[in-house]
Amino acid sequence: MSAKFETRDIVVPGDLLYEGRIRTGENTFRSEGNVYSNKVGLVNYSNDRVSVIALEGTYTPLVGDLVVGMISDIELGQWVVDINASTDAILTIPDAINKSFRTNFDMTKVLDVGDVVVAKIVDLDRRRTPILSIVGRDLGKVHEGFIMKITPSKIPRLIGKKGSMINMILRETRCQITIGQNGRILINGRNREDEELVVKVIHKIETEAHTSGLTNRIQEYLRTIKEDRN
């Protein structure tokens, strides 16, 4: 019954985290009564559970996630959407248009292959194929802006505690930023310079995600760049 590391230590897959009974949190697994790490990450011991904050990771879809997806195929009555996960997601016609439709309805008029959508995951079906919806506020087809990708496991860091990081970036750069939980970020600024600034900052956050006091450092970084420009 003991912890084998200190909270915030870096662990690698297979590391013994806890001997004895405890609840297993994210990125951990139990084997022969002990708890082991699953991924490279920072271990976190709380009162009743042990978890690992992953430093690298692919996106695992969860119900309620906001994602930025690309239409990769059109099938009978549904679009196939690439959401940067292990499987493609499905968007059915009722989830795409909020009104009744006929069977001879032309799907390409709503969304065509290559279109980008901001969608919400509404369900994961039996074989874990995510079901999307683009009906709702701020969801739907994307008309302008560009997409950048970062490691999905670093998305929470980009958002910050209660959105502190991203709100700061929004304030400083005045760009419109949509963060998909799948690691795709949609950026739409007033001019190219602002957008490049956002890209720079996001890259910096990605490389320094595991350090502390990042929000303040990023703010300073942003200000110095802006001063240089003026």
Add this chain to the structure above:
Amino acid sequence: MSKTTTKKNTKRKTSKKKWVRVDGRKPDELRPVHIESGAIPNADGSAYIEMGRNKIVVGVYGPREMHPKRFSKPNMGILRCRYHMAPFSVDPRRSPAPSRRDQEISMVMTDAIEPALFLERYPRSVIDVFVEIIEADGGTRCASINAAAVALADAGIPMKDLVSSCAAGKYEGNLILDLGDYEDKKGESDVPVAYLPKSDQVTLLQMEGIMTQEETEKCIELAIEGCKQIYEIQKEALKKKYGMVEGAEEKEEAPEEEPEEAPDVEETAEEAEEE
């Protein structure tokens, strides 16, 4: 000049008493191993390994949708390894087309790494591991497995354990660890072993050449000891990637509570736009 001669003399003296390997290593000594994780920025995970004069790059992609789709399994994911030697990796030049040997090593690697993964979590998907041998110096399959394990961990793929691999064998009647190219070719026997260090399981065991039963058993034990040493190097490599910026402190703001914040962010984004 005189210095070198004295050195040579001492070496010859010791070699009479104690047998020394072709490259001057002790029988149970590994070649210098250097592993670097995250060598290819475009891959989901990657690693670069130098094991003696072996130079190998490994890229991991996935888990991703499988193409062609009919090869995917509905109940679990698939691990696909591709072992390939660059034409310039050996002398004389080698044809770049995949050979029977490449196919076999690809299969052997897949089987060695698969037990360490939670493939059942990714139905209908595939994890691709591409191994490119840039320079070969004997024991490439072991070095490839070591690098592939680091690359998989670097890709953030859930793993039960890392996989460490090392060969042992017999050369001039002596049992030795981690055979180089010369020892591999001229030696009597070669036993590559892949090993899960934490769960104490062997996932690859091949043998080439002739040895007695006792010798084989000793060889396997020797190889496992080598694997344990390599495991420490692999761990170091994974941690080193974050070591540069890592101080005494790390994240002060715990990120796990935040995913729900994403929709809010979008709203604020819009507000900022409106201002």
